[in-house]
Amino acid sequence: MSTTTPGARIEVRGLTKRFGGFTAVDDLSFDVEPGRITGFLGPNGAGKTTTLxxxxxxxxxxxxxATIGGVxxxxxxxxxxxxxxxLEATNFHPGRSGRDHLRVLADAASVPTRRVDExxxxTGIPAAARKRAGQYSMGMRQRLGLAAALLGDPHVLVLDEPTNGLDPEGIRWLRGFLRRLSAEGKTILVSSHLLREVEQTVDDVVIIANGRLVKAGTMADIKGSPGAVVRTSDRAALAGALRVADVTSIPGEDDTLIADTTDLRLVGDVALRAGLPVYGLEPKRADLEALFFQLTEGTNRNETAATAAPPEGDAVTAQEGANP
Known part of the structure; x- marks a missing residue:
């Protein structure tokens, strides 16, 4: 694999897809930057796969x-x-070995056979290379699909639910593998429903619901600024004491106060000097899962709509379009 493979920006502008009277994707716009991993999130039926x-x-x-590097x-x-x-872990001939599957794809694209073995x-499946792909577990199929996607050492990688079927060790491996690819400068777009895993893996997030964009930004922006959550019986008094120490704060849920500092010792010392009881003190943790459900709550019309086959002419043949 090359040491540096500069990526290409994915730009989606006003993307819309209607199947008859049903709108699967509705005026969707976002960017995916080179050298970064972007998580593409949304409830089932939100339009993620159609967008990809x-x-x-x-x-x-x-x-x-939708363009890739402007094209x-x-x-x-x-x-x-x-x-x-x-896009799926079943795009192979079940009677063909994993190695032969990759060799067929490599031959069609004039990619050297040594790339297959590499x-x-x-992807961690050399021992299963001669085993029929139809006998692979879902996790092994995911790795085979990832290997196929990387045959041409592409600048851009688009993955739909790549962690499906992976055990915890496999998910950890994939996280590190994608990090390595992004460090090489590749552009990576990953659709996933495993929010906890996304939170540990991606740099940027695009969240859609009912085919429309509801939130996009860096993971740091999505999670908000760091701080401290302190639980006390007198929030007003503690807020005043913190102000004297040049620390701003806002009321949180129940009897908590959100202080604009990551220095827990400072908050504790301020409370102690003010003679105020503290029943809890911890770093503020943004919960991507909570934010996700807050942004996408309500009826998901795309999930409840009938999933009729697309009208003739909507689908593009493999020769006209992609061959992932």
């Missing part, structure tokens, strides 16, 4: 556009070496 398929040219947009996927001169994608090592 439009980015990859597998589904035609009703309106708007639509279908117009890329060498798509395999620009974008690698894994990727089998990188």
């Amino acid at each position: 398929r439009m980015v990859l040219g597998l589904v035609r947009a009703t309106a708007g556009d 639509r996927y279908v117009d890329l001169p060498d798509p395999l070496r620009t974008v690698g994608a894994a 990727l089998l090592e990188l």
Whole structure:
């Protein structure tokens, strides 16, 4: 694998997809930056997979556009070496070995066979390389799909629920692997429903609901500024004492106070000098899961809508679009 593979920005602008009278994606805009891992989040049926398929040219947009390095996927001169994608863990011949599956893809793209063996090592499945892919566990299929996505050493990686079927060790491995790829400068877009894992993995977050953007930003911005949560019986008195120490604060839930400092010892010392009881003191932890449900709560019309097959002409053939 190359030591440095500069990424390409993914730009989604006003992307809309309607299937008959049903709007799956509604005027969606966001960016995915090179050298960063972006988590693409939303409830089931929010339009995540449809969006990824439009980015990859597998589904035609009703309106708007999605570009990779300023170019639509279908117009890329060498798509395999620009974008690698894994949208499902079943895109293989079950009777073919994992190594042969990759060799067929590599031959079609004029990728040297040595790249296949390199990727089998990188994704941790060399021992299963000669085993029929149909006998792979879901976790092994995910690794095989990731290897296939990386065949062309692409600048951009698009993954749909890559942690499905992985055990905790596998999830930890994937986290480190994606971190390594982003450090090389690759652009990585990951759709996932494992919010706790996303919180530990990604740099940026895009959250959608009912096909529309509800929140986007860096993980640091999403989680908010750090601080301290202190529980006391006299919030007003403690807030005044903290002000004297040049620490601002705001009331929290119940009997807590949110202090604008990460210095827990300072908060404790201020309370002690003021003679105020403290029943709890801890760092402020932003909960991505709580924020997610707060932003996406309510009826998910996309999940409850009928999932009829797309009208003829909406889908794009593999030759016209992507071949993840």
